[in-house]
Amino acid sequence: MLNDDPALRAREETRQRVRQAVKELGYQPNRIARSLRTATSNTLGLVIPNFENPIWAVVVDGAETEADARGKTLIVASAARTPGRVQQFLDLGAHGGLDGILIATAGQTDTPPADAPVPWLLLNRRAEGSRRYLLLDDEAAAHRATTALIDLGHTRIAHLSGPAHAESAGRRTSGYRKAMADHGLAPGPILEADYSFTGGNTATDALLAAGAETTGVVVANIASASGLLVGLRAHGKHVPDDISVIAIHDHPLAGAFDPPLTTVSMPLFEMGRRAVALLLDTDPQDAIEETIPDGIELIPRASTAPPKA
Known part of the structure; x- marks a missing residue:
């Protein structure tokens, strides 16, 4: 009756009394009972x-x-x-x-x-x-990020990927490799990191050791990119003077990083x-x-x- 079901036979006067009682008592339908019925x-x-x-x-x-x-x-x-x-x-x-x-x-x-x-x-x-x-389309996003560094003149570009067990990480690495190949460039160091601040920060040592001549890094995620920025600063590296950093995914927080982080946004x-x-x-x-x-x-x-x- 509360749903005004026309199949229920009740006089309008009765319906009005029920509605008034519901209002006065503050009745709320029982969702659990309703879910059992529906x-x-x-x-x-x-x-x-x-x-x-x-x-x-x-x-x-x-x-x-x-x-x-x-x-x-x-x-x-x-x-x-x-x-x-x-x-x-x-x-x-x-x-x-x-x-x-x-x-x-x-x-x-x-x-x-x-x-x-x-x-x-x-x-x-x-x-x-x-x-x-x-x-x-993770592959397209990584391709766009890598191409952005190439368009700036970078040729020695590393990739800080996501974890090996994540299929999205594999697609992003494929996009990075394809962009490098499309421009006749050999891929730089590819290192794995978790999609986290700690993952990016921990990978900093390995990245610097693997690519002393690296001038740009494509990072698979903004969380790990935030850790990388802090790690590079701890090593005395200036971004972007010494090395440029671009990350996949955007978030309002990316503009608050030091320096503000270039990203490729996704839907x-x-x-x-x-x-x-x-x-x-x-x-x-x-x-x-x-x-x-x-x-x-x-x-x-x-x-x-x-x-x-």
Whole structure:
């Protein structure tokens, strides 16, 4: 009766009395009872790698925006905090607590089976045997970043990649290699680092030891780039006078780095928004093999400049 269901036979006078009682008592519908009746929880889950990397805040913003527009609540959790977080969410879905799960972790063991109890979608990674994923064009972004340094006159360019187990890192390294080859240049040192401040900072020693003549670095992520900037300063290196640094992904914080960090932005908000739409608008058994084609843009700041003669 509260929903004005025309199938319910009740006089208008009775309906009015019920509405008045609801108003006076401050009654709120029981979501749990409603979910049992409709077989939905109106809740989605998103598992991200960690809360340290600032790019995930943008992805979450996009996902929550779309979820709100669809009348859904979004629950976000970190895989780094609790081992088996994806399985935890799957178990929650199996008991009616979630209507779908978005999985942004890099671990291949986090890929649900085809007969998972709730719909799911991988964010920015593929998995063997899976045909449900939404990707960013990481290769194109790394190609754009590398080309930006080449256009400034750099020829000895290193690459600080992401972790080896992350498929996105492999695509970014491919873009770096392709840009170097497209301009007839041999790739410089390629070193692995976590997508974190600590990862970039720790890799500084190895980068300087591996490429004494390096004049530019393409970093796979802004979190690791922030650590690299601090590490280079600790070694007495001036950015960009001694070495230029450019990173994949943009965030408002990049403009507050010292120096402000040149980046290649990617459609992180759109990935979150599109992921929720795909999760809700497609059959759980349908293949989703989609790459967001647009939204890659160079954001020049003070961390890049032509190399010294």
